[in-house]
Amino acid sequence: MNKKIFLSLAIFTVCAAFIFSGCGGMGGGNTQAADVHVFYYTYSDTYISGVRSALGARLKEANISYQDYDGNGNQTTQTEQVQTAITKGAKAVVVNIVNTGSDDAANGIVSLAKNAGIPVIFFNREVSDGVVNSYDKCVFVGTDAAEAGHLQGEMIGEYLVENYDTVDLNGDGKISYVLFKGEEGNNEAIYRTQYAVEDANKILTENGKEPLMFYDANNPNKYLVDKNGQWSAAAANEYITTALTSYSESNNNMIELVICNNDGMAEGAISALGSAGYNLGGDGKSIPVFGVDATDAAKELINNKKMTGTIKQDAEGMADAIARIVRNGLDDSDLLKETDDLTIDKDVKKIRIAYDKFLGDK
Numbered sequence: 001m002n003k004k005i006f007l008s009l010a011i012f013t014v015c016a017a018f019i020f021s022g023c024g025g026m027g028g029g030n031t032q033a034a035d036v037h038v039f040y041y042t043y044s045d046t047y048i049s050g051v052r053s054a055l056g057a058r059l060k061e062a063n064i065s066y067q068d069y070d071g072n073g074n075q076t077t078q079t080e081q082v083q084t085a086i087t088k089g090a091k092a093v094v095v096n097i098v099n100t101g102s103d104d105a106a107n108g109i110v111s112l113a114k115n116a117g118i119p120v121i122f123f124n125r126e127v128s129d130g131v132v133n134s135y136d137k138c139v140f141v142g143t144d145a146a147e148a149g150h151l152q153g154e155m156i157g158e159y160l161v162e163n164y165d166t167v168d169l170n171g172d173g174k175i176s177y178v179l180f181k182g183e184e185g186n187n188e189a190i191y192r193t194q195y196a197v198e199d200a201n202k203i204l205t206e207n208g209k210e211p212l213m214f215y216d217a218n219n220p221n222k223y224l225v226d227k228n229g230q231w232s233a234a235a236a237n238e239y240i241t242t243a244l245t246s247y248s249e250s251n252n253n254m255i256e257l258v259i260c261n262n263d264g265m266a267e268g269a270i271s272a273l274g275s276a277g278y279n280l281g282g283d284g285k286s287i288p289v290f291g292v293d294a295t296d297a298a299k300e301l302i303n304n305k306k307m308t309g310t311i312k313q314d315a316e317g318m319a320d321a322i323a324r325i326v327r328n329g330l331d332d333s334d335l336l337k338e339t340d341d342l343t344i345d346k347d348v349k350k351i352r353i354a355y356d357k358f359l360g361d362k
Helices: 003-020 046-061 075-087 104-116 129-133 145-167 187-206 233-243 263-275 296-303 315-330
Strands: 023-027 036-040 066-070 092-095 120-123 138-142 176-182 257-260 289-293 309-313 350-352 355-358
Touching (some): 036 046, 036 075, 046 263, 046 289, 046 315, 092 315, 129 138, 138 315, 145 289, 145 355, 233 263, 257 263, 263 296, 296 355
Parallel strands (some): 036 092, 257 289
Antiparallel strands (some): 023 066
16 A cells, blocks of 8 residues: 555544544543543533633642543533443543433433442532432532522622612613523523522612513513523624614613623623623723623623623632542542532532622722
8 A cells, every 4th residue: 555545544543533532632641541531511611611621620630530521512422422431441420411401311321320330420510419319429519500690689789779870871760681591491590590680679679779671571581592502602792782773772772781691691792782882891881791600701801891790600619629529439438528618418419619799809
């Protein structure tokens, strides 16, 4: 065989093997050698990128070899990745589950781990108590989904009471808002959507103000959802850009408040508002925008007065808790060993990482 043809075929074979493996970044050796395999629902989520970076650092510090995988929002892809990793000898699997709408996918992954006798740690996207309790080597690390909504609602309500006349652009005594839910069927999205508005309205009415009014009276849901389920900046940008063609100061019906269930969508909304001359920083015209996650990009927007506030979801804290549990699992110890400083649910192995408000660096 011609040497050039042979070399080309060899290169193609190596590249194809990498592409079809479905794997992402690597830490500590090749796929077969990795002890821990970490499955992300998508790399494109800004907050998840923060967790991935922090967790990679923690595992490297602990000298634990690991392999990252990008599910790219597809549960079938992720489940196949888990199955392949376990077949190749994974000693622990860490899963940011794609499908949160039912227990089917999570139960399937637990079964794979249970048959192999290895720990499975779910994180961020919550699985049910039944899933966790079905296997003694299963743990969930996440948050109290309702807490973010309560904190955001409190933050919004307090801000509006202090700045009501400024926010009420048309002076009708009501604040017109848009809310970006993110993904249907996701607990975090559901609770943030509910309590951000409910708790803000409670504070408003206690202070003699009218409750919030969704900008589109023809929308019975009173929220907008990313049709692709990606919580994306692009979706929020598109929605705001379209809305501003009909809802504007010139029409006396401008959207006066933007509530986003993650910072990615807040970034997209701010970009669209910026194109219309709002939220450019400084003392210019600005529409209050609130998010969740406290990503670096969102904190910079807040510090530059382009965004109003966000709720910190602690990527570092989540990564630290996951790494500790992984270490315990690899040592064949109790998975919750030396986690007394963390908040753990009473009857199920679920660790809760606390949220906090962020309104700018002082």
